Amino acid sequence: MLNQEITTEDEVAAVQIPAGNATVLPAGSRIYITQMLGNSITAATDIGMVRISRTEAVRAGLVPEPQEEAKEVPQSLEERVWGVLKDIYDPEIPVDIVNLGLVYGVEIVEQKEGGAFVHVQMTLTAPGCSMGPHLMAEAEAGIAALEGVGEVSVEFVWDPPWNQEMMSEEARMQMGLI
Numbered sequence: 001m002l003n004q005e006i007t008t009e010d011e012v013a014a015v016q017i018p019a020g021n022a023t024v025l026p027a028g029s030r031i032y033i034t035q036m037l038g039n040s041i042t043a044a045t046d047i048g049m050v051r052i053s054r055t056e057a058v059r060a061g062l063v064p065e066p067q068e069e070a071k072e073v074p075q076s077l078e079e080r081v082w083g084v085l086k087d088i089y090d091p092e093i094p095v096d097i098v099n100l101g102l103v104y105g106v107e108i109v110e111q112k113e114g115g116a117f118v119h120v121q122m123t124l125t126a127p128g129c130s131m132g133p134h135l136m137a138e139a140e141a142g143i144a145a146l147e148g149v150g151e152v153s154v155e156f157v158w159d160p161p162w163n164q165e166m167m168s169e170e171a172r173m174q175m176g177l178i
Contacts, residue, residue, distance in 0.1 A: 116148055
């Protein structure tokens with residue numbers, strides 16, 4: 001599937017990159033999957049680059065159902081929240097938002113009525129990035145689905161401004177910056 005042309009047999013919901021506009025690829029569309037990381041897929045199409053959720057790609061038969069991996073189960077809610085965030089990838093850069101340095105902080109507050117309030121502060125590589133709302137929605141949905149979470153707030157912050165020095169060493173190596 002990766003780096004192969006596929007013709008869709010069904011309509012596929014997608015988001016145009018970098019504009020961030022929701023679109024539907026009609027049945028019979030040609031797509032070329034360029035990145036399959038985390039919970040999303042980046043593909044080249046006749047209308048340009050698009051991001052397709054892994055759930056939508058499985059539904060449309062573009063990719064197989066993911067195999068369950070034997071992972072060590074993190075013990076704390078905070079570890080599970082960071083795990084969700086590490087599964088969100090920039091649509092144009094093959095690095096997750098944590099290693100890109102886009103997540104500035106995670107705060108978890110246990111609520112008396114049960115379930116925790118999770119607050120995430122993050123930024124974008126550029127303030128005008130049209131994909132920001134989609135990354136935010138992916139983070140909110142993933143965190144909200146975790147057991148023990150009652151409420152989620154993802155906030156964009158612009159201070160300090162993001163720069164390449166905020167990337168992890170692993171990300172800088174992957175990008176060829178060191």
